[in-house]
Amino acid sequence: MPCVTSQQTGAPLVELTGVNKWFGDLHVLQDIDLSIDRGEVVVVIGPSGSGKSTLCRAINRLESIQQGEIRIDGQKLPEEGKALAKLRSDVGMVFQSFNLFAHKTILQNVTLAPTRVRRQSKADAERRARELLDRVGVGHQADKYPAQLSGGQQQRVAIARALAMDPKVILFDEPTSALDPEMINEVLDVMTSLAREGMTMVVVTHEMGFARRAANRVVFMDGGRIVESADPQTFFTNPRSERARDFLSKILEH
Amino acid sequence: MGFLTDNADLLWSAFLTTLSLAVTSGVCALVLGTVLAGMRVSPVPPLRGLATFYVEVFRNTPLTVVFFFLVFGIVQIDLSFPSRFIAAVAALSLYTAAFVCEALRSGINAVPPGQAEAARALGLDFGQSLRTIVLPQAFRTVVPPLGNVWIALAKNTSIAAGFAVTDLTAALQRLSNANADQLLLVFAAIVAGYLVITLPSAWAIRVIEKRVAIVR
Numbered sequence: 001m002p003c004v005t006s007q008q009t010g011a012p013l014v015e016l017t018g019v020n021k022w023f024g025d026l027h028v029l030q031d032i033d034l035s036i037d038r039g040e041v042v043v044v045i046g047p048s049g050s051g052k053s054t055l056c057r058a059i060n061r062l063e064s065i066q067q068g069e070i071r072i073d074g075q076k077l078p079e080e081g082k083a084l085a086k087l088r089s090d091v092g093m094v095f096q097s098f099n100l101f102a103h104k105t106i107l108q109n110v111t112l113a114p115t116r117v118r119r120q121s122k123a124d125a126e127r128r129a130r131e132l133l134d135r136v137g138v139g140h141q142a143d144k145y146p147a148q149l150s151g152g153q154q155q156r157v158a159i160a161r162a163l164a165m166d167p168k169v170i171l172f173d174e175p176t177s178a179l180d181p182e183m184i185n186e187v188l189d190v191m192t193s194l195a196r197e198g199m200t201m202v203v204v205t206h207e208m209g210f211a212r213r214a215a216n217r218v219v220f221m222d223g224g225r226i227v228e229s230a231d232p233q234t235f236f237t238n239p240r241s242e243r244a245r246d247f248l249s250k251i252l253e254h
Numbered sequence: 255m256g257f258l259t260d261n262a263d264l265l266w267s268a269f270l271t272t273l274s275l276a277v278t279s280g281v282c283a284l285v286l287g288t289v290l291a292g293m294r295v296s297p298v299p300p301l302r303g304l305a306t307f308y309v310e311v312f313r314n315t316p317l318t319v320v321f322f323f324l325v326f327g328i329v330q331i332d333l334s335f336p337s338r339f340i341a342a343v344a345a346l347s348l349y350t351a352a353f354v355c356e357a358l359r360s361g362i363n364a365v366p367p368g369q370a371e372a373a374r375a376l377g378l379d380f381g382q383s384l385r386t387i388v389l390p391q392a393f394r395t396v397v398p399p400l401g402n403v404w405i406a407l408a409k410n411t412s413i414a415a416g417f418a419v420t421d422l423t424a425a426l427q428r429l430s431n432a433n434a435d436q437l438l439l440v441f442a443a444i445v446a447g448y449l450v451i452t453l454p455s456a457w458a459i460r461v462i463e464k465r466v467a468i469v470r
Contacts, residue, residue: 060375062371062374080297080380081379082379085374085377085378085379086377087377088374088375088376088377089376089377090377091375093376095368095371097368099366099368099369099371099372101369101372101373101387102369102391102468103390103391103394103468113376113378116378116382116386117376117377117378117382145468147468161376165376165377
């Protein structure tokens with residue numbers, strides 16, 4: 001179980017209230033209320049098309065919402081512009097398709113935002129980047145380009161890139177879905193250790209093992225709604241809703 | 255060959271005029287075209303509209319008409335350029351910028367959207383993500399089409415000959431009028447002048463393309 005951090009206060013770090021979003025006629029997020037405390041690891045699961053990725057992307061406004069309110073550390077998500085950029089710099093994001101900058105080396109991928117956004121010196125940023133790359137086990141690849149690394153290595157670099165900004169929370173949008181099976185664990189191991197160290201995390205995933213091992217809470221979504229929200233033990237052994245039971249029976253019987 | 259050495263000064267200065275027209279306009283068009291491309295992909299609708307209007311106006315107007323307007327048309331509103339050379343640079347730059355913009359925009363569209371998303375997610379604003387992530391990758395994919403634009407520009411400089419700029423084509427007119435018996439030689443010299451600019455460009459474009467290629 002993740003330890004409770006010293007920063008833990010009463011107010012939630014991420015708070016969604018009455019969030020609604022439509023893609024045309026499709027109501028992808030329906031009356032979402034969700035609050036995430038500091039140090040909490042929330043795993044979002046659900047069938048494809050249930051809105052879980054959209055939910056994750058709405059938290060740093062990569063997707064805009066039409067109704068409702070999202071607050072991060074007490075601050076309402078601003079409109080596009082400098083204020084939003086500033087807020088995003090405190091919210092890490094790890095994508096399904098890694099999205100490492102193809103024309104930059106691994107080291108440059110990690111130092112880019114700290115130098116450009118945080119105005120850190122190149123030397124400071126590089127020292128920290130090398131520490132982080134060592135920590136995720138790709139320190140010796142620092143001078144290569146993303147395409148020269150395996151998928152699992154690229155995703156670990158993407159995690160290091162997010163960590164370099166010392167984010168308050170990291171969003172993981174299906175971080176292992178594009179990986180070959182033998183590379184999934186190397187990424188999940190890094191994520192599990194982050195969770196243990198008290199990082200606040202929102203993880204959209206199909207990895208039930210990770211959810212059991214590292215989550216404080218499992219949020220089950222279906223049809224754009226949060227159907228169930230419970231601790232992993234309760235959720236996996238005794239789901240309340242019929243839909244969650246159905247979903248679990250389909251994915252756990254293999 | 256005596257004929258060519260007799261006119262070496264004219265040919266050399268005409269060649270330099272053509273070259274400087276092409277290079278100066280090329281640099282201006284690259285800068286202006288990049289700004290326009292940035293506007294066309296920006297999240298601000300008026301900027302997008304303005305840039306689209308610009309591109310449609312200049313891409314669909316014959317270059318000669320642009321020259322006419324800048325040399326004679328603007329006199330009507332009490333404006334004029336300090337020299338015909340500068341007017342020619344302006345016409346070529348404004349016209350070519352529309353094509354640079356569209357070439358670049360195709361490159362921007364070819365950059366996977368995840369690249370800009372990752373940049374924004376890290377806290378880079380639109381300008382930073384365009385400058386440091388999207389455009390550097392876009393430029394790499396548009397080296398061949400930008401090469402086309404450059405070679406077309408180098409040849410389009412010949413329109414300036416019609417507007418009292420003594421470039422290679424103007425030299426061709428002048429020398430062929432005065433030396434009808436040497437017509438083939440005059441043609442060969444002028445064509446060689448253009449080839450000296452365009453052929454090494456084609457070669458340089460291939461080299462640049464190889465050097466800046468990114469592996470995905």
